[in-house]
Amino acid sequence: MKTQESWKIGILFSTSGVTSIIEVSQLNGTLLAIDEINARGGVRGRPIEPVSYNPGSVVSNYGDMAEKLIVEDRITALFGCYMSSSRKEVLPVVERRNALFFYPTLYEGFEYSPNVIYGGATPNQNSVPLANHLINTYGKRIFFVGSDYIYPRESNRVMRNVLRQGGGEVLDERYYGFDVDEAGLAEVAREIVAMKPDAIFSTVVGQMCIDFYRAYHAAGGDGRVCPIASLTTNEAEIAAIGPEASVGHITAAPYFRSINSPANRKFLKAYKQKFGSVRDVTSCCEAAYCQMHIFANALEEVGDMDTDRLHEALLGATFDAPQGHIKIDPDNTHTYLQSRIAHVDESGEFVIENKVRRALKPDPYLVYPQIHDWSFRPQKVIKSTE
Incomplete structure (x- = not known):
């Protein structure tokens, strides 16, 4: 060439x-x-x-x-x-x-x-629908865990504001450097299990994501009872985590492999x-x-x-x-972009629970952040098409 x-x-x-x-x-x-x-x-x-x-x-x-x-x-x-x-x-x-x-x-x-x-x-295409889903499906008491860099801190700031609009409460907020491993995350996993929040909002990424999900499972956490909810955890990471430790956990994203x-x-x-x-x-x-x-x-x-x-x-x-x-x-x-929420089933595959019927206009500055104005909640997935 x-x-x-x-x-x-x-x-x-x-x-x-x-x-x-x-x-x-x-x-x-x-x-x-x-x-x-x-x-x-x-x-x-x-x-x-x-x-x-x-x-x-x-x-x-x-x-x-x-x-x-x-x-x-x-x-x-x-x-x-x-x-x-x-x-x-x-x-x-x-x-x-x-x-x-x-x-x-x-x-x-x-x-x-x-x-x-x-x-x-952008946040209106994933954070807002995820906050709505957590409050309406699991409850209002949410624990935040994130990697220590720009995206998790800013994403958590946005999620905190959106949750509060819906009457939600952030129980605690923790950040960890990229040098932490599964053993280093074991303590916070045990604290979460003991505190019994309604859900966990995770902005941990990369290898740390895999380690956190495994640590939570090892501490007795069950995604079917108290899920880790994420905007980033995806099929590649779920495969590395394994189905036993990932079942029940939730991701909000425009695309899933199972569409x-x-x-x-x-x-x-x-x-x-x-x-x-x-x-x-x-x-x-x-x-x-x-x-x-x-x-x-x-x-x-x-x-x-x-x-x-x-x-x-x-x-x-x-x-x-x-x-x-x-x-x-x-x-x-x-x-x-499209907007979807899915949970991980027993085989380690994402199953789509909710979606919008049209692509959502991006609102990067959250000019319209009201949680109850978002049209996601009543639009359930038609199982035969996804």
């Missing part, structure tokens, strides 16, 4: 380190989409060529490698990052260099940049053919896959890599995603 005949894009997903369990799935979703685009002739007859670096889950590396992709590799469209702290490293680089950055991960909201296309859920639709079956079939298994297909993986297709469609329309022209073409862009129809909101460059 000759460089001048391809469209070069930059990729920043970690294949090693504490967040690699998720970022590898995001990388796979990105590469699958590139394969599909190139198989149909590329964009205007030219293939997309990924230039990929491994930040190793080290936050400072993301900004340094973004700079390298733009300055040395002369690439103006970047795809990557899982943690908000890594996104914050890339953000000033792409703004200073006027590059486009596609971020395929849910996050805490309260941010906007014209140089970023946000592909993951029964033609678009999702096609996506999973292609993913399995390329990677041998769908074990690590996650909501973040699906978001990365969708963002690459949306980018390629905009590039097809524009015909060059000019950041400003691509940005204009991306505003209002739509895609029939595995999760359902999605759209880039021209008001804030976030994405209209």
